[in-house]
Every structure is written in structure tokens, then in C-alpha cells.
Amino acid sequence: xxxxxxxxxxxxxxxxxxxxxxxxxxxxxxxxxxxxxxxxxxxxxxxxxxxxxxxxxxxxxxxxxxxxxxxxxxxxxxxxxxxxxxxxxxxxxxxxxxxxxxxxxxxxxxxxxxxxxxxxxxxxxxxxxxxxxxxxxxxxxxxxxxxxxxxxxxxxxxxxxxxxxxxxxxxxxxxxxxxxxxxxxxxxxxxxxxxxxxxxxxxx
Numbered sequence: 001x002x003x004x005x006x007x008x009x010x011x012x013x014x015x016x017x018x019x020x021x022x023x024x025x026x027x028x029x030x031x032x033x034x035x036x037x038x039x040x041x042x043x044x045x046x047x048x049x050x051x052x053x054x055x056x057x058x059x060x061x062x063x064x065x066x067x068x069x070x071x072x073x074x075x076x077x078x079x080x081x082x083x084x085x086x087x088x089x090x091x092x093x094x095x096x097x098x099x100x101x102x103x104x105x106x107x108x109x110x111x112x113x114x115x116x117x118x119x120x121x122x123x124x125x126x127x128x129x130x131x132x133x134x135x136x137x138x139x140x141x142x143x144x145x146x147x148x149x150x151x152x153x154x155x156x157x158x159x160x161x162x163x164x165x166x167x168x169x170x171x172x173x174x175x176x177x178x179x180x181x182x183x184x185x186x187x188x189x190x191x192x193x194x195x196x197x198x199x200x201x202x203x204x
Contacts, residue, residue, distance in 0.1 A: 002168045006135070010167070014111050014136075018104035025098055032063055032095050039086040040064055045099065050116035053136045058108040060116055063096040094183045100139045112172045113138030114160035117200070124202040125157075132160040135167070142171075145178035153200050 022029070036044045046064040049057045065087030069077045076082065083091070090096050103109040109116065116137035125132075142163035143156045151159070163171070 005169050006167045009169070010110065010172070011107070011136075013172075014104050014109075015107075017111060018101045022098075022101040022105065025101070028095070029098055032090060032098070035086050036063055036090070039084055040067065043068075049119055050137070051119055051122060051133060052108055052116060053133065055122060055130075055133045057119065058103070058116075060103060060108070061099040063090055063099060065091050065096050097139050104139065108136070110136040110138045112141055112163075112175050114141050114163065115144065121200050124200060126203055128161060129157045129203075131164050132157065134164050140175060140179040142175060145175055145182055154203070 033044050043064055046062045046066075047059050050060045052058045065084065066079060066082040067084055069082050071077055087096075100109060104111055113135050114132040114137055141160065143151065143159035146159055147155070
């Protein structure tokens, strides 16, 4: 049964739930667009190429919570400086993830799976860590409900691979429920030293 769920039913469930969820959240989606358009001078969405199933690249879409302020050398300022006031609330309430429902509908992502990280990390993974790309990346996942940005990279990847090896319908239901509680409690959005997770620099 877990194998059938992983191969067939998970994708069907993803599509139906994401479609219904997007329709239900459409008023909130539109309101967030308006607020960010005003706050960011018209710039609403953040898109970036990320590795998906089998490391095949896709374009992830999120609400833009940071501005593009740069220093005198033309380099982007730290995340904590660029995070806007509205953006801080959008992140705090996890509203920045809503556009990813479109990625799920398209088939780029799943509701639940390892988070899609940066393309530049691909050469840095161990063979074991690469297993996280054996399934579609997710909006939320086992690592996210077990610390999100407050766990180190080694632990995060171990949690991702554990999920890949143990996918089941009941596990996905558990993760969805835990995700709701995490969002309501606003836990683990930032790491201890950054508003986002520090960059992965390889296994040392």
C-alpha cells in the first residue's frame, strides 16, 4: 500500500487538495498581492530555479518578503536588513508559501516532501543526501515539523531521507496536522542567527 500511495495516490491527492486549497485561499492570496504591491512598489512574487524530482530544475514561486537593497559594491544586504515590515508578517504567518500551491497543481512539487533548496547545493550532497530528490519536493515536510530552520543541515537531510524511505498516507496526514500547529504557534521560521537558514557549504 505505501508503494501504491507513493507512486500514484499521493500525486492525485496533491493535485486535488492544492486546487481546492488555492480556490479557498484566493481572497487571502489577492489581499496579500495588494499589500505587497504597495509595500514593494509593485514587486510581488519571488521566483527561483530549484531542483525537483530527479534533480530536474523547475521555477519555484513565493511571495516576495524582502526588498533588493544593495551595498555600495552592488551586493545584496543581509536578509535581516532586506526583510520588509509587511514581508515579516507574511513570513510569520507562512503566507509566502501560498503561491507554491500553483507549483503543486503543475506537478513541480508535492504538498509534503523535502523542501526544494538551491541548485548550487547539488554538488555538495553525499550519496545518501541525494536521496531527497527521489520524490517531489514539498511545501512542508518531516524536517519542517521537526524544527524547520532551527535544525542543522545534517539533521535536516537525515529527516528528509527518512521521510523518503517511510512515505505513507498516515505519515502525510500526521505532517499536515503538525504543520498547522507549527504555523499557528509560529515556530522555527528563523534559525538562531538568521531570518532564513544559513547556506549549506557541504559536509565537513
